[in-house]
Amino acid sequence: MDRREECPAVEAERHQDSAAGAGDRAGVEHVHAQRWRHSFAHEWKLAGGDTGDLMLLMGWSSEEMPRRYGASAAAERAQQVHVRLGIGERV
Secondary structure, eight states: OOGGGGOHHHHHHHTHHHHHHHHHHHTOOSOOHHHHHHHHHHHHHHTTOOHHHHHHHHTOOSTHHHHHHHHTTHHHHHHHHHHHHTGGGGO
8 A cells, every 4th residue: 555545635635525515515615625735734834844744744746835835824834933933022
């Protein structure tokens, strides 16, 4: 068995139609794998996860993919890191 088959991220993508159906039943619009990938990459990076590990979990071979899927919330992550580091407070 391919290791990626064990990863929840890859498994979730395989069930895109199921997710869309579940979203419809729950009254949530625009449920699809792309939205999930953006959210997963953002939360992973926000929690301090390694980009290489994210690539492995998601089955990505190109470093462009984590940049693409993490870009939608990159400014939010940068702001949170800035606050956490407090560098501006010491100047």
